[in-house]
Amino acid sequence: MEQSSSKVVIITGFTLVMLLLLVLVVIALHSISNNDNKLNEIVGNQQKIQHVFTMRESAINRTLLLYKMVRMDDPFEIDEEYMSLLGHASRFMDARNGLVAAIDAGEELEEWDATKPIVSLGAKSQGKVVDLIMADEMDAAGELLSNESIPIQNQVREGLSKMLQGHRIRVSNELEQARIDNKTYYLLVLLLGIVAIALGVSITVYVTRHNTKTETAIVTQKELAEQASKAKTYFLANMSHEIRTPLTAIIGFSESLFSSKQNHQEKVEATEAIVRNSKHLLQIINDVLDISKIEAGQLETEEIKTSPFEILFEIESIIGKQAKDKGLGFKIDYTFPVPKQIVTDPLRLKQILINLCGNAIKFTHEGEIKIQVSCDRETRKMTFVVQDTGIGMAAEDIDKIFESFSQADASTTRNYGGTGLGLDISKQLALKLGGELSCQSQLGKGSTFTLTVDMNISENTQCLYKLEEVSVLQGEDNIGDMHGRYSGHVLLAEDSLDNQQLVSMHVRNTGAEITVVENGEKAVEAGLNGDYDLILMDMQMPVMDGAEAIKMLREIGYTKPIVSFTANAMKEDRKVCFEAGADDYLVKPIDMEHFHEVLSRYLTLVTDGEVVSDTSHGLEDDPGYIELVDSFVEGLPRTIEEMQEALQKDDWVTLQKISHQLKGIAGSFGYPEITDISQEINKHVNAKQFQSVPKLMNKLCEQASKVNSSEFDNAIPTNA
Numbered sequence: 001m002e003q004s005s006s007k008v009v010i011i012t013g014f015t016l017v018m019l020l021l022l023v024l025v026v027i028a029l030h031s032i033s034n035n036d037n038k039l040n041e042i043v044g045n046q047q048k049i050q051h052v053f054t055m056r057e058s059a060i061n062r063t064l065l066l067y068k069m070v071r072m073d074d075p076f077e078i079d080e081e082y083m084s085l086l087g088h089a090s091r092f093m094d095a096r097n098g099l100v101a102a103i104d105a106g107e108e109l110e111e112w113d114a115t116k117p118i119v120s121l122g123a124k125s126q127g128k129v130v131d132l133i134m135a136d137e138m139d140a141a142g143e144l145l146s147n148e149s150i151p152i153q154n155q156v157r158e159g160l161s162k163m164l165q166g167h168r169i170r171v172s173n174e175l176e177q178a179r180i181d182n183k184t185y186y187l188l189v190l191l192l193g194i195v196a197i198a199l200g201v202s203i204t205v206y207v208t209r210h211n212t213k214t215e216t217a218i219v220t221q222k223e224l225a226e227q228a229s230k231a232k233t234y235f236l237a238n239m240s241h242e243i244r245t246p247l248t249a250i251i252g253f254s255e256s257l258f259s260s261k262q263n264h265q266e267k268v269e270a271t272e273a274i275v276r277n278s279k280h281l282l283q284i285i286n287d288v289l290d291i292s293k294i295e296a297g298q299l300e301t302e303e304i305k306t307s308p309f310e311i312l313f314e315i316e317s318i319i320g321k322q323a324k325d326k327g328l329g330f331k332i333d334y335t336f337p338v339p340k341q342i343v344t345d346p347l348r349l350k351q352i353l354i355n356l357c358g359n360a361i362k363f364t365h366e367g368e369i370k371i372q373v374s375c376d377r378e379t380r381k382m383t384f385v386v387q388d389t390g391i392g393m394a395a396e397d398i399d400k401i402f403e404s405f406s407q408a409d410a411s412t413t414r415n416y417g418g419t420g421l422g423l424d425i426s427k428q429l430a431l432k433l434g435g436e437l438s439c440q441s442q443l444g445k446g447s448t449f450t451l452t453v454d455m456n457i458s459e460n461t462q463c464l465y466k467l468e469e470v471s472v473l474q475g476e477d478n479i480g481d482m483h484g485r486y487s488g489h490v491l492l493a494e495d496s497l498d499n500q501q502l503v504s505m506h507v508r509n510t511g512a513e514i515t516v517v518e519n520g521e522k523a524v525e526a527g528l529n530g531d532y533d534l535i536l537m538d539m540q541m542p543v544m545d546g547a548e549a550i551k552m553l554r555e556i557g558y559t560k561p562i563v564s565f566t567a568n569a570m571k572e573d574r575k576v577c578f579e580a581g582a583d584d585y586l587v588k589p590i591d592m593e594h595f596h597e598v599l600s601r602y603l604t605l606v607t608d609g610e611v612v613s614d615t616s617h618g619l620e621d622d623p624g625y626i627e628l629v630d631s632f633v634e635g636l637p638r639t640i641e642e643m644q645e646a647l648q649k650d651d652w653v654t655l656q657k658i659s660h661q662l663k664g665i666a667g668s669f670g671y672p673e674i675t676d677i678s679q680e681i682n683k684h685v686n687a688k689q690f691q692s693v694p695k696l697m698n699k700l701c702e703q704a705s706k707v708n709s710s711e712f713d714n715a716i717p718t719n720a
Contacts, residue, residue: 017196020192020195020196021196023192024189024192024193024196027185027188027189027192028185028189030185031181031182031185034181034185038174038177038178038181041174042171042174042175042178044102045167045170045171045174046171047098047102048099048102048103048167049164049167049168049171050095051095051096051098051099051102052095052099052160052163052164052167053164054091054092054094054095055092055095055096055099055119055160056156056157056160056161056164058088058089058091058092058095059092059122059153059156059157059160060153060157060552061088061555062085062088062089062092062126062153063126063149063150063153064556065081065084065085065088066085066126066129066130066133066141066145066149067145067150068081069081069082069085069133069141070129070133070138070141070142070145071138071142078133078134082130082133082134085130089123096119099112100112111162111163111166112163114159115156115159115160115162115163118152118155118156118159119156119159121152122149122152122153122155122156125144125148125149125152125153126149126153128144128149129141129144129145129149132144243281247277247281249273249274249277250274250277250278250281253270253271253273253274253277254270254274256270257270257271258706299428299429299432301345301348301429301432301433302345302347303343303344303345303456304343304344304345304346305341305342305343306341306342306343306344306346307340307341307342308338308339308341308342308373308382309338309340309464310346311346311349311350311353312332312353312371312373314350315332315350315353315354315357315371316330316332318354319354319357319358319361319369322358322361323361323368323369326361326364327366328361328364328366328367328368328369329367329368329369330368330369330370331368331370331371332370332371332373333370333371333372333373334373334374334467335372335373335374335375336463336464336465336466336467337375337463337464337465338373338374338375338382338463338464339375339382339455339457339461339462339463339464340461340462340463340464341457341461341462342382342453342455342456342457343455343456343457344433344453344454344455344456345432345433348429348432348433349433349453351425351426351429352426352429352430352437352451353371353384353386353451355422355423355425355426356384356386356426356449356451357369357371357386358422359422359423360386360387360388360390360447360449361388363388363390363391363447364388364389364390364391364446365390365391366389367388367389367390367446368388368389369386369387369388370386370387370388371384371385371386371387372384372385372387373385375455377457380454380455380456380457381434381435381452381453381454381455382452382453382454382455383450383451383452384450384451384452384453385448385449385450385451386448386449386451387446387447387448388446388447388448389445389446390446390447391443391444391446392441392442392443392444392445392446392447393441393443393447394441394443395441398439398440398441401423401439402423402424402427402437402439423437426451430451430452430453433453433454434453434454434456435451435452435453435454436451436452437449437450437451437452438450485510485511485605485606486510486511486512486599486600486603486604486605486606487511487512487603487604487606488512488513488533488534488602488603488604489512489513489514489515489530489531489532489533489534490507490512490513490514490515490532490533490534490535490536490603491514491515491516491517491523491526491527491530491532491534491535491536492504492507492514492515492516492517492535492536492565493516493517493518493519493520493522493523493535493536493537493538493541493546493549494516494518494536494538494541494565495518495519495538495541495542495661496538496661496665498631498632498635498661498665499538499588499661499665500516500518501631502590502665503536503565503590504516506590506592506595507599510596510599510603511606512533512599512603515530515532518541518542519541519542519543519544520537520541520543520544520545520546520548520549521543521544521549522543523535523537523544523546523549523553524544524549524552524553524556527553527558527560528553528556528558532560533560533561533602533603533604534560534561534562534563534599534602534603535553535560535561535562535563536563536565536586537549537550537562537563537564537565537582538565538566539564539565539566539573539576539577540566540567540657540660546564546565546566546577546580547564547576547577547580548580550562550564550577550580550581550582551580551581553581554580554581561583561584561601561602562581562582562583563582563583563584563585563586563598563602564577564580564582564584564585564586565586565588566585566586566587566588567587567588567589567660567663567679583602584598584601584602586598588663588665589665589666589672589675632665632666633707636674636704636707637704639658639662640700640701640704642654642658643655643658643659643662643681643697643700644697644701646658647693647694647697650690652685652688652690655681655685655693656682656685656686659678659679659681659682659685660678660682662674662675662678663675663676663678663679663682666678671703671707673703674700674703674704674707677696677699677700677703678700680696681693681696681697681700684696
């Protein structure tokens with residue numbers, strides 16, 4: 001009877017599951033058909049976008065070619081540029097014909113009908129300029145070009161840009177509708193799938209509930225779940241402690257900075273404590289993120305030609321000080337020869353060594369920390385041996401330290417703290433770098449960690465053979481790191497007046513010259529007509545943005561260094577800058593170390609046989625800087641008022657522009673909280689998450705009111 005009942009349950013359940021699967025197939029086919037239709041619409045609009053983009057680029061290039069032709073004397077060069085002009089005209093015509101063939105009636109046709117007359121007028125005007133050039137009437141051609149042709153072409157470009165924006169909006173709307181449709185299908189499929197899965201699970205449980213082996217497995221799984229729950233509880237408790245410890249210091253010292261009773265030295269010490277604990281908290285977060293990436297198989301490493309000595313110099317400057325502060329010795333021993341350069345991921349290699357040395361210091365109370373460096377040219381491996389004279393550990397505990405969230409024993413966590421992630425991450429990174437990480441230890445006598453990595457070198461790789469060569473290399477490296485005075489001329493393209501003044505002050509303080517323009521179009525013109533050693537290009541500007549300006553300069557043949565200068569710091573933003581043709585990347589707010597590093601890379605260092613001055617310190621005493629900060633603070637209420645007005649009018653374009661500028665400048669004047677909130681506003685506006693913006697604006701107003709309160713009047717922020 002019981003067996004018959006089971007069969008009925010199985011047959012009924014199987015039938016229902018098959019019906020649900022059939023419904024899922026129908027939904028999937030309908031989804032595919034709908035997506036195919038949407039895709040065709042999107043492809044059509046993308047083709048129209050390409051046609052309009054080609055027309056706009058051809059119009060700009062024709063204007064630039066005419067601009068060059070009126071300044072030429074050689075008839076052969078004029079003929080050559082004339083042929084290029086005809087090529088751009090041909091591409092323009094092809095794109096126009098393609099667009100006319102592709103557009104439909106309605107809004108798209110109205111946009112083209114509005115733009116077509118000015119396009120025809122521009123073509124006629126350029127034809128007149130060409131006729132004058134070919135008749136060798138350069139002055140008349142230049143006058144006609146400046147007074148008539150270029151203004152008309154600007155209207156053509158604006159009209160085409162509006163068409164381009166219209167098509168992009170339509171593509172965006174189509175994509176959004178496709179996302180909504182897909183989400184609907186997804187939710188429906190998910191719901192039916194859950195029902196099918198629940199039904200299948202119910203059948204399985206019903207049929208197998210009398211199976212003794214299954215019952216045993218269930219008991220086992222329950223025990224494992226309880227163990228996992230205990231491990232999770234322990235980890236969360238430990239992480240709570242590790243995170244709250246630096247947070248307590250950060251919040252406490254941050255609140256203390258609002259006190260007017262603190263003197264300058266106390267504020268400096270509080271700021272140093274905030275920075276120190278922030279870095280510790282950042283390391284904890286980075287460890288958790290790294291272990292998550294490792295478990296997901298998403299941790300990536302790079303292969304970069306780098307000097308192992310530079311990495312070890314950095315280790316020595318960081319760890320050496322920590323060891324000295326604890327009363328410990330620290331030294332690095334080299335077994336020569338050692339390659340001058342290897343190919344590895346320097347960031348990850350340094351991360352492993354800092355973690356090993358940091359652990360060595362943590363668990364060592366007296367004695368020294370030593371790094372032994374050697375290489376094996378046959379196996380192409382470099383070895384770093386980190387030895388300490390610390391507490392050591394028993395042999396049976398060694399394997400535990402390389403497991404996530406684990407340390408040698410519970411007392412280690414109580415006495416020394418830590419998340420138990422560092423060594424597991426280091427071991428995984430060592431494997432990623434083509435090597436391994438191992439440990440030998442003796443309780444009460446210290447530990448030895450041996451790290452090997454692939455050098456990826458050839459037979460002809462240059463090696464160093466004695467310690468004196470390392471010392472010379474270190475000296476050269478230190479000279480290169482100093483902030484100095486430079487000769488050269490910098491062009492800054494930046495639309496924010498505050499940023500213009502701030503960057504100009506920093507550049508002039510180095511001894512270099514600087515010229516400022518407020519948009520990408522003027523940057524292109526200045527770059528072509530002036531002699532600059534370096535262009536700093538803001539990426540988000542009116543008229544023409546930075547990426548478009550860089551691309552145009554590179555297409556024309558401009559070869560001087562261009563560095564993008566932007567408040568957008570995401571990986572995708574960097575990619576856009578480099579794809580446009582930028583040589584380097586600077587992020588707002590200004591990091592003075594990176595700023596001077598970029599200047600030293602592209603400008604000429606002036607030594608005059610004297611000690612090079614360090615211009616990065618004493619900024620709070622600089623009258624120019626104080627004036628800029630005062631100006632920023634005085635203008636902040638008006639800026640907030642403009643943002644509130646834009647919010648009330650749902651003017652998201654204006655709000656996005658102002659928040660972008662504010663996030664780039666506030667941090668440079670010592671107000672990172674305003675930068676952070678502005679960045680959140682900018683991010684939510686860009687993502688069209690408008691419902692979150694009012695709350696963020698309230699936070700910004702609250703923070704701005706603190707900046708403008710009486711205790712901040714006429715004061716430079718402590719972290720300036």
